[in-house]
Amino acid sequence: MSVRLAIIGAGIMGADHARIVSEDLPGASLQVVCDASPERARKVAEECGAVDVATNAVETIRRGDVDAVLIASPDETHAPLSLAAIEAGKPVLCEKPLSQSSEECLGVIAAELSQGRQFVQLGFMRRFDPSYRDMKALLDDGSLGGAIMMHNFHRNVEAPANFTGQMAITNSAPHEFDVARFVLGADYKAISVFQPAGIDASKSGAPVFMVLETDKGQLVNIEINNNAAYGYDVRGELIGEKGSISLNAPVYTRHNGDLMAYERYAPDWRPRFAEAYRLQNKAFLNFVRTGVFPAIASDAWDGYCAALVAEAGVEALRRGERVTITRTEKPSLYKQ
Amino acid sequence: MSVRLAIIGAGIMGADHARIVSEDLPGASLQVVCDASPERARKVAEECGAVDVATNAVETIRRGDVDAVLIASPDETHAPLSLAAIEAGKPVLCEKPLSQSSEECLGVIAAELSQGRQFVQLGFMRRFDPSYRDMKALLDDGSLGGAIMMHNFHRNVEAPANFTGQMAITNSAPHEFDVARFVLGADYKAISVFQPAGIDASKSGAPVFMVLETDKGQLVNIEINNNAAYGYDVRGELIGEKGSISLNAPVYTRHNGDLMAYERYAPDWRPRFAEAYRLQNKAFLNFVRTGVFPAIASDAWDGYCAALVAEAGVEALRRGERVTITRTEKPSLYKQ
Amino acid sequence: MSVRLAIIGAGIMGADHARIVSEDLPGASLQVVCDASPERARKVAEECGAVDVATNAVETIRRGDVDAVLIASPDETHAPLSLAAIEAGKPVLCEKPLSQSSEECLGVIAAELSQGRQFVQLGFMRRFDPSYRDMKALLDDGSLGGAIMMHNFHRNVEAPANFTGQMAITNSAPHEFDVARFVLGADYKAISVFQPAGIDASKSGAPVFMVLETDKGQLVNIEINNNAAYGYDVRGELIGEKGSISLNAPVYTRHNGDLMAYERYAPDWRPRFAEAYRLQNKAFLNFVRTGVFPAIASDAWDGYCAALVAEAGVEALRRGERVTITRTEKPSLYKQ
Amino acid sequence: MSVRLAIIGAGIMGADHARIVSEDLPGASLQVVCDASPERARKVAEECGAVDVATNAVETIRRGDVDAVLIASPDETHAPLSLAAIEAGKPVLCEKPLSQSSEECLGVIAAELSQGRQFVQLGFMRRFDPSYRDMKALLDDGSLGGAIMMHNFHRNVEAPANFTGQMAITNSAPHEFDVARFVLGADYKAISVFQPAGIDASKSGAPVFMVLETDKGQLVNIEINNNAAYGYDVRGELIGEKGSISLNAPVYTRHNGDLMAYERYAPDWRPRFAEAYRLQNKAFLNFVRTGVFPAIASDAWDGYCAALVAEAGVEALRRGERVTITRTEKPSLYKQ
Ligand SMILES: [Mg+2]
Ligand SMILES: [Mg+2]
Ligand SMILES: [Mg+2]
Numbered sequence A, B, C, D: 001m002s003v004r005l006a007i008i009g010a011g012i013m014g015a016d017h018a019r020i021v022s023e024d025l026p027g028a029s030l031q032v033v034c035d036a037s038p039e040r041a042r043k044v045a046e047e048c049g050a051v052d053v054a055t056n057a058v059e060t061i062r063r064g065d066v067d068a069v070l071i072a073s074p075d076e077t078h079a080p081l082s083l084a085a086i087e088a089g090k091p092v093l094c095e096k097p098l099s100q101s102s103e104e105c106l107g108v109i110a111a112e113l114s115q116g117r118q119f120v121q122l123g124f125m126r127r128f129d130p131s132y133r134d135m136k137a138l139l140d141d142g143s144l145g146g147a148i149m150m151h152n153f154h155r156n157v158e159a160p161a162n163f164t165g166q167m168a169i170t171n172s173a174p175h176e177f178d179v180a181r182f183v184l185g186a187d188y189k190a191i192s193v194f195q196p197a198g199i200d201a202s203k204s205g206a207p208v209f210m211v212l213e214t215d216k217g218q219l220v221n222i223e224i225n226n227n228a229a230y231g232y233d234v235r236g237e238l239i240g241e242k243g244s245i246s247l248n249a250p251v252y253t254r255h256n257g258d259l260m261a262y263e264r265y266a267p268d269w270r271p272r273f274a275e276a277y278r279l280q281n282k283a284f285l286n287f288v289r290t291g292v293f294p295a296i297a298s299d300a301w302d303g304y305c306a307a308l309v310a311e312a313g314v315e316a317l318r319r320g321e322r323v324t325i326t327r328t329e330k331p332s333l334y335k336q
């Protein structure tokens, strides 16, 4: 019997999830597409063969014909809607961030604790990307020796004109915060933030460079450059005592032309992480069916940790100095 | 309503198809796994949640609860079982080759002609690989100028001890024959075959090198090296008047270690063509549902063409000279 | 005491040799630049600080203040001027080809035999290129196992409008003929030539594809494509029983821009083989000083072998069939 | 007339310079090899055909048959011997660092100022490396837009057991300090230093990571990892508003073997920077002949700037916080 899913939010990511469910997720069916705009909901529902459309998110979550929920609505709705799903006793795959406020994340955690089980899988899909998984596997099996340092580079073609350094930290960097923490199996204890000065922000946006220190002593360096102009390019390298491993964006062809040998970049993140989204959503479906939280997925606690680091990063940017990070104690509900 | 599939043959490829159907093909259900060995059938059926198992292929094809068929049984059964499917009026995705005998392929074509429609989609999955599709798209949109030459390299880690040059032509090369013909939109008119001499065949197998000439005047060069030792490696380059495009096997990580920067090869073809198989099988499902033969898939005529070239290649190898290729006229049933 | 060199021919290659002598060849001095055009001779002489200029090649070779000669004049003068140098008892570095006529090459060989020593080093500079040297070293030390096949690709940006397939064989391919024979340590016994048909020769020139068979049983495949449009690109791969090794054109930078990651091609051969020329000329200087012919350099016999293969290739192109190659016996003067 | 050079110090670098002079530097002759160990001096002198050997550096510098000096003796002798050369009125190519003390560098600057001309070319050879030159050219011609950030990675196979983070800053990083400053055409105003903690220093040495801010507002990030284990690997990327450019270590071959496609790393820096050393030494020879200081070479002022940054880096490491950098005013003798 098919798992009936509701998708909340029919924007770019919601539409992408709807497509994945309808084309690549056997055992799931698209029950409802819900969006504040009924036209937007209807468009995606038709393209992907959804049974119904809706405009009220909380009511949609509570429907009897909905077994589980995918949240892809605006960021500020993520935590409230996750709470609604927990209350309704339904598993939820929530796009990142859980919340930009670590306090609000703790509220979601409290709700799960009061139910005595996990409901929220967080959409930090990079954990499912084969590049990061190879990286983690190589570290875990000892091939690299101990981890020393990890470099991370996040580059977009362009950002909206009003994109600030603070937004780079709160909106873009959480992917890097989460995945580096996942690969290293470590938590952050301090963050320093640097920002190039004197460049024309209207052209080059507001790149930031961060140095994070983990409780295992490693350095995690992160460049966020949302106006890189040349293409969508996420890179990373993990340096161990015996060698290093780098992410490689898979490409299917190489070209020769115009005195160049070249490979193409995609203009946005979807082709690069298509496989990660597919695997993430399969893992969520399995979670819905078995009740066993996916071993490698992000959860509410991971969402809290990401929010905490972003908050510290914003503080470090504002004060121009290293900021230490302290966490509340990790509840035993979350995997250790 | 789900399309109920029977898989005939529960070997490596049959198991792979069963896994694709169960994990990645929404709208299809695995009805029967059929294999001469009931144990083998049962093993795959259990792993992939098939409804039933069977040992008789023809009876399986005729079952009322089977809507369409995937043939992955031994090569010599491909044509007879395709005929059975045509007779039963059921679409069939048949692993390559349709037959090693062009004569037998014509028998399948005759059966389709007498039904007045196509049933057989042939498993030359490379046509669905993003590398070849990029290559064809770039040629078709004029970016490369006219096509001049295409180089193809097929390398396996190792072949069985008794693998001969003739088998390289009849068993391995058809993938190249088909996909180069597909990319170029051309047919072959002659083939020359060369074979390295004086090497220890027990170690290096029986590599062959072929030069094919198309009716559009292009050269298609093919190396088949089934004992390449170092990894599974399929390469190709299309040279046009303005530039060239090469296949690139997607990799997700690069490594530094032991005084080397390296990327890994897979030991066999499945990781390299995983996406192609997935897309091929989706196209087949769509064919079953709509009755419209997939625009880019191989059909019975393509299977005939591949067999014809292989026969000419065997002749060229035997005689040590260029052999010309002549085809029967193409029936209008097949796409032009 | 400096070796005094005369350069015969002040065209592109002559000017390049003059620059190498003046900038990168300690122990050598540029005594004379000789060219039929006194202006051209003077221009190069001034740029490179030559002591004198001249217009008569034979007289220049005979001058008392000239210890050794570099021949970079038109192809048809190579053999006659080499003979003049032999007669004058002076070592000569002669640009390829020694002659397009194998008969004329035998004349140079006869002259050396009558003197009882070697004078002619032939400018097949690729033997000094680190790529080919690595390739040969890896084959010779057993790392690759026995050699099975070698692929060679020669691509120029464009050729003169009247450039024919025959010229591709006689003017471009000799570099490949010589270096593949050098790497493999084998001689050719047969050649087959293929030519794409039906392309617009005014745009795509006259590419040819050749399959050569060696006396050790290996295949040597050569693409000559002088109108490749996209850049100067020489590639090669040697396939052995245990693995393969490919040439790689050294590049110093990689770029990201315009949705591409790219590396640049040079528009001609000089940057690609700059190091090879430098090392070749150093080896020649050492030959002049010590009288010991450089272990890896091409000599008059190698020039004869290259001419012989080119002649067979032209015959194979004309007749459209495989042509066997027979050589005269190799004199003991030449290294075995 | 040949320029007669004395090489002071016959260790690894001295021997390399001697080889370059004797093999690749027309117009220069190796007059004296001087080393505290007469055996070491003699060995290098014989290999490279030096006229004489010596053990006293200052006397060697003053010899009438020595026109110019290459200093490759231990670091602490660089400044005193440079002063001796200035006093003797002889141009000197001094290996880096000029001194680890910025104060002592100012002494060398004062000596040049009192003579009213430059004598000291500093051996920051990377400025001559084609990779960095391409990078600088692309920035200077506007292709990259304004420079935003530069990443630098310095990795050695292994460092001596007692190698500390401080030594990474004072001994290894100056190459990066100098070349990034050269490429960007900017000076540093602050430095922050981070060090991974909790790793086994006996295996992983003492890597450091630095973030430098320039007076133009750019960030320069530097990883120094002298126990990278896998190979000698210097990388760098310059990010501009329109794209980026990365250094690429030139390699001549690619390999396939053992389920890998790989390229080799060298175990030390000499192959990587062979061309840079050659070009640097040619520029020095031209300086000796013409008296015109090479446009792109490092001078005493650049040596002072590198020492100043290293001192600030050591302070930043010790204090665990960002340290600002202030310079004395730049004398007009040095290029602006
Ligand atoms: Mg996400
Ligand atoms: Mg297949
Ligand atoms: Mg040449």
Ligand SMILES: [Mg+2]
Binding pocket: D095, D096, D123, D124, D125
């Ligand atoms: Mg140096």
